[in-house]
Amino acid sequence: MREKLDLRGEVCPFTFVKTKLKLETLNSGDILEVYLDYEPATRNVPRSLKAEGHEVLELKQIGDGEWLLKVRKA
């Protein structure tokens, strides 16, 4: 399954908190696409996700100050 989570407008630590909560509703192996526009979150969220054992698949800039983060649930 593939899910999307739009966190544009959200700041840390709530970017990770919301990503974590969303992942809790998914099954192991599911992929979550997270949209971010808070630059520090592009470093904080992947680091926290890895610490919880999830696999960060991709982080790419998709526009001016906007990023897409793909993560696979552990």
Added chain:
Amino acid sequence: MIAGFTEEQIRRYARHIILPEVGGEGQKKLLKSKVLCVGAGGLGSPIIQYLAAAGVGTLGIIDDDVVDLSNLQRQTIHAGNLGRNKAVSAKEFVERLNPDVEVITYTEKLSPDNVRDLIKGYDMIADGTDNFPTRYLINDACVLENKPFSHGSIFRFEGQIMTIVPNEGPCYRCVFEHAPPEGMVPSCQEAGVFGVLPGLVGSIQATEIIKYLLGIGDILKGRMLYIDTLNMDFFEIKVKKNPDCPMCGKRVIDDIHPENYQESCRLW
């Protein structure tokens, strides 16, 4: 709304949700939990405060006493409520702190007549009492109803904490079979109490309760933690289930009989 949490809840509980040991799943467990706090005094203040802050969904608070000026040296949740019933005053505090928590107040005394019915509806009990009869009443009723409870007590500069999980670990009577003879131990009123001490002991009790509800870490099951704040010494005594314990060992008692909760709390 994500995973059943409102925007406000996500912000309120963010620091919990971030913890790998808690997460959204753990926070949901807390929101569904029910804890009965016996006493809203020195120990009850931090217990109620931190359980409410943590989002324990239902808090029962039983206390028949009223707030007195001499309480405010340590009972921090009752500011501005002199003369009010402590359970009602505590409810006001909780409502200001966290509207997620439903508070049920009982303005009567915990007694042999009401204890079993009262605790039945809760997942865990917090003992914040200041006297032996009520302490033994809580222990015995919790063993009979198979309810875990957190024991805490204070004296001058010293405190003790233990978490009792009936059937799994020792109960309070395994450690202290009955109360000391009347007059041997002065009450807090006579002996005095270091104001910050109940804050410390009650906070440890709240810690234990939250951990038990979450099912994380090691709790003080079979371990009595002693605190001496004057010398700042913490130590623990390992305690075992006593096979001769009149409550949880031999099971000589099958119900709460009022005559057992007089001064000595002996069961025969």
